[in-house]
Amino acid sequence: MAPFSRFLMAVALLYPVISVAAGGTRYSGIFSFGDSLTDTGNSLRLPATGSGPSSRPPYGETFFRRPTGRASDGRLVIDFIVDALGVPNPRPYLAAGKTAGDFRRGVNFAVGGATALGPDFFSSRGLKPFVPVSLANQTSWFKNVLQLLGSVHERRRIMARSLFVVGEIGVNDYLVALGNNTAREARTLVPHIVAAVRSVLTVRKLYPHHSNDH
Template identity: 55%
Template structure:
């Protein structure tokens, strides 16, 4: 395995990342008396999943478990939907905490003591039964409410002794809610219309709010919530929904009406987080923006170290400006290898390259300064 490249220690930057202005009393003291976090609890979909989809029966043996996934960093598939590391990997590295154990890979309290990743590739924010009422079929029967239930299971394992011990664990933990809701909107767009996808926004935000409320009730004090990425910049969507000249943002080439869904989502998410901050003073609830970082990189790729085709999938096939076709999806027979993922934003037309994930992590840090 390649050696992890660690940035210089930056305790103050870590505190900024999680939105803290003072140490949490119950957390373990770190350098200079500042709060030191000991673990991460992560939630989300394939943009955050580090191995659950590779174990879950409905997705085991899927694309992420086959080469060339993992080629850049791990040298082999690691269950991550990328050529290498994800935002959660870079975040854990920045926080100086262990990589959280995929929930489905653990069994005992010892397995989860250093953190847990509940994210599952293909997961939705909304329960599959609700999506069916909207005429939407999901492919992975895992939603954010399932991940919240898994968190409660881990909590019972870790904190069977006393309420005080539970408070200590929660106070010294960072809760990272990766982007969630993208699959809900994807499925709506693929089977219905933009209007149906837009109608899901308040429900998706409500599902995220319910999950955050459960975390706060359990004692979570530091929560980072990632916003929606620009849906209309995804090579998959661009290839599946060709339009006329007026359908594209002239600055980015992305589908404008799809990006408007993401903008609605992000506005509603920020409003909801503001309401929770007022209801729960003393808790740090930070919004992590990746939307603007992606659109900036797509509009000016060379400025940020990427190549001249920012809307094309690196791995897979299909040719054209987006290089995406489901029949030649990355790792499928007949798919083309990716010669230099470091110059691409999209790895397979849906997920980011390691280079893009590193870029997005840095953008998140700067955006929370």
């Protein structure tokens, strides 16, 4: 799917969320997962991507006047969502500290080049991802954040007032496959990618309950 088509799809999917928020629902922050269409700076902190194109002009010059790690010369869809909802721009996870205060108003886990599927899946097919970060890594970071936020009650309170943005992610999986195989083989990844994204959208996966918490 072309980048502009993916942009339109993202807007179409998120418009109802923004409309509901504008009608009275109040969010206190955003937790975001994805790839370069959502990454606002994590890629700058990874050795594998820190010196990539988004770390140099002309990236960032239209709005921020400097490269910020965004794969754009201006803002991303996530930036416009933040403005529409009137919430803080979620800090890139790899740029944040490691205290609860750093994450109570949301965090951005997205990394440019990230895949929905993990490295073991690609290794089993003789493939290697461009970036050593998958959706599983991002959900693991999210669980680390949950542990910092205190009791189950406190976590639920924060999560109930937060907007979760999952995606866009998966296109890099296809690009990795297409770089070494035919389009027919790349299509075999579809159910695996869908399953990986679906697993994140499952409450039990995204928000594990620990009975010994108080």
